[in-house]
Amino acid sequence: MPVDIHRCRFVDYNPHTISALSFTHKSNVKKFAPNELRLAVGRNNGDIEIWNPKKWIHEFTMYGGKDRSIEGLVWCTKDSESPRLFSIGGSTFVTEWDLKTGLPLIEVDSNSAMIWSIAINQSQDKLALGCDDGTVVILDISGGAGSIEHSSFLQRQDSRVLSLAWKGDEFVFGGCADGKIKAWNVETKSLVASMRVDKSKKESTLIWSVTYLPKLDQIVSGDSTGSVKFWQVENYTLLQTFSVHDADILTLTCDADNENLFSAGVDRKIYKFQHTNNKWMINSNRLFHSNDIRSMASYQSKNYQFLVSGGVEKSIVVNPIKTFIDGHHKKISPFPQHEKVVFNDEKRLIAMWSDNLVKIWKLVDKSTHKLVAKMTLTDDENISTVAFSPNGEWLVIGRLTTTKLFRLQEVEAGKKLNISKASNELLLAKGSTNLKFFGNDSIILSTPEAEIYQVSISEEDEPTEIEYDLPESAKKSKLPFLSTINNLVIHNSKLLVSRIGGAIDIIDLETKEVKQFLRLSTNINKLQVIQGGNLIVITADNKIYEFDLKDQHLTPWSTKNTEFLPYKYLSQDPPVGVFYEHDKLWVYGADYLSFFDLKLDISVTKFDRKRKYSSVIGHIDISEQDQIQAATAEDAIEDDDDEVLIDDVDLRSSNQLDFKTLSKDKLSYWMSHKYKPLLFVTPIESLDKSPQQSKDLLVVERPNLDTAENSFKLRQYRI
Incomplete structure (x- = not known):
């Protein structure tokens, strides 16, 4: 495929x-x-x-x-x-x-x-x-x-x-x-x-x-x-x-x-x-x-x-x-470990923010892009977070002391956006660290004080807000920021909220019920709900845990594989983002793109067996001597062979990525350093709108500013 x-x-x-x-x-x-x-x-x-x-x-x-x-x-x-x-x-x-x-x-x-x-x-x-x-x-x-x-x-x-x-x-x-x-x-x-x-x-x-x-x-x-x-x-x-x-x-x-x-x-x-x-x-x-x-x-x-x-x-x-x-x-890497780019699939809009500046581009076709808006906000405070509404008609921009809402209207097809400020006093009064849209008429935000609010932006009714009280985080620390909310994930009508220190809670946005889900002893980095409703948690030491949302237990894949993730992956910088597409879990950082097939067990090398056991209540412990062995032992280079097979052979010969090829090879995971520095990766609807075409991948790399590299290219690969 x-x-x-x-x-x-x-x-x-x-x-x-x-x-x-x-x-x-x-x-x-x-x-x-x-x-x-x-x-x-x-x-x-x-x-x-x-x-x-x-x-x-x-x-x-x-x-x-x-x-x-x-x-x-x-x-x-x-x-x-x-x-x-x-x-x-x-x-x-x-x-x-x-x-x-x-x-x-x-x-x-x-x-x-x-x-x-x-x-x-x-x-x-x-x-x-x-x-x-x-x-x-x-x-x-x-x-x-x-x-x-x-x-x-x-x-x-x-x-x-x-x-x-x-x-x-x-x-x-x-x-x-x-x-x-x-x-x-x-x-x-x-x-x-x-x-x-x-x-x-x-x-x-x-x-x-x-x-x-x-x-x-x-x-x-x-x-x-x-x-x-x-x-x-x-x-x-x-x-x-x-x-x-x-x-x-x-x-x-x-x-x-x-x-x-x-x-x-x-x-x-x-x-x-x-x-x-x-x-x-x-x-x-x-x-x-x-x-x-x-x-x-x-x-x-x-x-x-x-x-x-x-x-x-x-x-x-x-x-x-x-x-x-x-x-x-x-x-x-000087590039952020937290996403500074968001994408709207409906209108094909890419937004990037830095300090008090927001730039918005539109993907016109397979090889054309256009800068359609550039916003320099008058406020002194730097931007903390940005989000698009699903229909691409709203843009919300958060700072630690205030949140502002803007309406986006296309003036010329693929050439210019008209941006107007929408008055919403409830949003203006709240700072935000994370923003998500629930439908097109409601915004979920987390504040610097680790509060959760749902604010309506419907123009037909008077704006309203709902505050959700989260349970206390079990972990006590001298570092107050560990209670900060670092992930908001919406799955159907459920909102999953994680805090840096290891707490995960679930809010039912229909019944307004709030309940405690998990309390981990290790810090949380990324959170994602995948197809089938299971929860992926990536911890501060790059461990990948898969939980069943219904019974809060580890899935069979996680029970077998979490403690034996490839050293090549564990040794990378923490990921910038994670998503699930093509029946695979994709994890990417500033200089790597990888996926894990959650239907296959990871092949365990001799070095992987030497690693000291760690669970959700602990952390990986690799001695300096083990790291040296990992860099030299033949049994620790099997992962590199997988990458060479795909990147250096398949790409040269076929110039395509194909999931069928991977299934035959039964690769449980794959990693490439071809794309860098990476700012954002996401699945998108096919730009040619072909009914037979599966979802594409949008890979956003920062251009080489010294050589004025500025391009939007389509490449077909078999992965």
């Missing part, structure tokens, strides 16, 4: 620069990493992403807005409290974020000039802010969440404070724009020392980064001349200088034992310095990024060792600290 795959390469989604990185917890090599360990990633569009480093999954986003950026991030993490996150960015305000709703919890003015840098003390009860006018402001955050009070202003000097570091709770060190490192005594508020770096012949030397090494009692600075300098704190003298970078050093970070230090900046290289015999020496350097590195962060524990970097290239790069010189690195 031939299937047409329509490759769209005109949806020009553009990721954003990484400007700040920060781990929730401090390194501790004597303990295992806590379950709450997360990485905050600040972008230059004002968004802050929360990543789980266990599988490097993007769990939660705090959305920014127009003309906002994130230039600095710090966490306050105490054992008895939930983590608190603070940010600065191109203004005089410091913001504490609500980790449950993703909205600012409190914003406090520095009562000084624009803030350039931020740092937290050892006791994690005070923040230091470095300002444009040379002031260092000390804020007291000891009062708990939402409490930020001015404590003191340290002795002012004349130049911008570009970077900050604390020594315990007593001293603050600042890298300044006049080529000097200043030291302040916090108790006396006085400036106690000033250390000058080398002057540049053409312009002032800027000290973009400073860090303090407590075990050595040393300060390290990185400046605009490309020099890394080590200073002794006892008498504020220079110990060593390394002129290694070809341009500005923008970021520094050190390991837990203060034995390895890393520097990076505009020249794209990461240098590693090693401390041996009371001296620092250059150990190595590596090139992972194609553009400026804006920020680095490190974390070590008994089971983790991460050196994370990011910048203008927009990708997060993860390296091992101990084996930096020859270890394997991981580059996480």
